[in-house]
Amino acid sequence: MPVSKLTWDVFALFGLLVTAVVVSRPQPLASFVLASAGLAYLVLAGVGSASYTIAAVLTSYLLGRRLEGPRPAVYAFSALAAAGLGYAMLLGVIRGRLDTQVMQWLWMVFGLVLLAVFPWFAGRFMRQRAELLRAGWQRAEQLEREQRIIAERERLRERARIAQDMHDSLGHELALIALRAGGLEVDRGLDQRHRQAAGELRMTAGQASETLRTIIGLLGEPGRLAPLRPTNDSVADLVERARASGMAVDLDGEVDVTGVVGLAVRRVVQEGLTNAAKYAPGASVDVRVERNESFTSVSVVNGPPVRSVAADGGTQRGLIGLRERALLMGGTFAAGPEDGGFAVRVRLPHDAGTVVEPIETTESVREQVRRTARRGLIVAVGVPAAIATGLVAVMFGYYAYSVTHSVLPLEDYDRLWIGQSKEGAEDMLPEMEMLDAPSMPNPPGAGCRYYLAEPAILNFNTAVLRVCFDGDRLVAKDVVREPHQ
Template sequence: MDVAIGAVLCALFGLEVLLNQPVSRLSWDVTVLFVLLVGASTLSRRAPLASFLLACAGMAYLVMAGIGSASFTIAAVLMSYLLGRRTAEVRPAVYAFAALAALGLGYSIFLGVVRGRFDTQLMQWLWMVFGLVLLAVFPWFAGRFLRQRAELQRAGWQRAEQLEREQRIIAERERLRERARIAQDMHDSLGHELALIALRAGGLEVDRGLGEHHRQAAGELRTTAGQASETLRTIIGLLGEPGTLAPLRPTTDSVADMVERARASGMTVDLDSPAEITGVVGLAVRRVVQEGLTNAAKYAPGARVTVRVERDKDVTSVSVVNAAATRPAEGEIGTQRGLIGLRERALLMGGTFAAGHEGGGFAVRARLPHDATAVIEPIETTESVREQVRRSARRGLIVAVGVPAAIAFGLVALMFGYYAYSVMHSVLPRADYDRFWIGQPKGEVEAALPEMQMLDAPTMSNPPGAGCRYYLAEATMFDFHSTVLRVCFDADSLVAKDVVREQHK
């Protein structure tokens, strides 16, 4: 690709030379320019900054010589684009742009000293900076944007895949952990029931009103219940995590107890619940309420929370809904592990579970059928990593277009404002001009002249030994046929006055 770009640029430059200058009159500067173009094309991959500077050097020489060149203009744009595309560092390019602008300013100041017109040279420098933005900064931003987008997408996809794998691992771990909690619930409830059976069997074993055969059967029943309780405890211990007992408050606390405890801690909680629900469904209801109150306390401090439990013949519905937080949350957004566990519990029971933002707050809802199977609703998750990558790429595009556009717009506004100011302050009324007479002392004429000369003055030769100044006869913007007045002085007096260009009305 680089070879093709170099060949096209060199061919275009050669065509420009042949069309504008006979081959027999080719001079050393054409050779130097050709070498600069070849060097810029050759170094575009290994040294993009040097390639860009070579193209700019050739273009600057042609501009100072008053020669337009499509080949060097295209070369400057391409090398600037490749500089942004192939260089990760920002500072070298910024330093190069600043250096070019500083060199242009120095050259304009030098011409201002030589020609005595700093205002005109300042406007020329602003035009040069505007051209630098269009031909260098814009392409550089475009190349840098494409580079960053490619890197961002590559890293984003890798990160997204990694996070998805981690999320699957976390979800699976939480499912297993929730299964262990369910097993603990079984131990708490069944262990209590087995203890009651053993206690009742022990009473029958010592009842003298029963026959020996019945008392012996009661003793065997008591022993079997004790062994079953011990076996259950051992199995639950194997299912649990090493070193953890995983106590569960909801197995002993009712929904009303949890609500009262939340109110005592400062939360505003409204409870709408029938009589306490028992059994496996009751355990699940208490887990949902516990998780919902915990999330509201952590991530929506000060918000009003509504706990509602509804029970009919087939389904028990439980919801914990909190309004928007009234003060900032102290903790960071969690990993939704508790929600994943609740979802797994509802799945095992054949119920549905949903959690997500609702009306400015957050809602946790579960439907737990007593003996039916329902469709599981997915947990609402945060924005995916892939969408974040796409949004970052869009922001990069906005920056790549907006920053140079803002610079260009600012330069245009500055130049237009300065041009308007110069027009308003370079008007020499025709009546004042007509009162001037040849030989009038220089001081008297200068006292009546405007504070500035016009910017785009015509190019004319001065009378011998005299210097001339150009003014507008009236304040007109962008009227290139307006009347232009010239006055010329020697060291002491007015030596010439001319109407350089007369407006045709």
């Protein structure tokens, strides 16, 4: 389009560009729309502008960098494309060349993709990358704080382990001491002075056990008991030590159990014997260990106490720890009164293992950030490239269609004669005119049409034929471009 025809809107375009620059920071979307609308208008008019090209690229990039969501930008792109299509259709109707204006609109959309969509995706990618990096560092700082919390929690758990070890070992030993002292206290073979000393020893052991329980309550982790390792004694050793202290213990079953299940079995036997010594003195105790291919079952059952004991049932920390351990290993736990005594029964699977909770590290977070950034880069490049490729395919397909349907064979051209009626001539003319027709002055009062002499899609040197009509008569026909030899 000649520059002289744009003189009426030069000031409007200049004002549009200045406004786009002024509002680029407070209103990036409005700035982008103004700059892209001016560029689209110039493309449809067939005029190039370095100023609007640079403005469109910069405002599109800033839009992607400053605007958070993609929807406003997508709506703006769609609105520009729709408005450009409407304007192109209007020009096509006015100028009588709808096909040319449609092709020009496709060029406009292609230009917007290259000069607006690509920069917008680049700005959006840079924004997301900055946000991801910032989020990654924040996450790393958070993980450092969590690591400190975990370290403190482990220290607390260690205190709970120490307390539980005291309960498992010292509590068991004190119970056996009190049991043996109680036996000496009622031994008639000793004189009164020794029996009284044994009674005092029994009372001292009981008080020490109560003091130990109080300390354990202060040191222990509230609401949860950490998994603990019992003493290294085997089940047989535990039973023999109890018997040596005066307990009537019957051991039955396979006692050679190893691994995690073996530790749990020894822990159950130790806790059961300790409870029997403390709360059922003089009662017989039955320890049974049974194994099959999948499970190991252990039970510690004591009869009713021979001598009366205090009604205090204790804190049951040991039973709570056994229950937690059995459930974590995928087994079952049951404890309660039975036939006037007390029974502890545990069933453990052989495939039980240690459950370790994974801790997300800073390195994994960084890798996740990098992976998300790479995915954003692929989208930022791939989506505009796919759009541009699709537009090129549509434009080439439309161009090929117009070339093949705007061919006037030379034999048909030679059959046209000056003065022929327009109706008769149009029967031999193709349905479309060629795109990118030469710009030539028409004969006075006539309108001209341009056609290709042969369907050469990639040959731009083919002959161009022109036929001109004045009203309803053919007034001129000529070859306006000879093919290069």
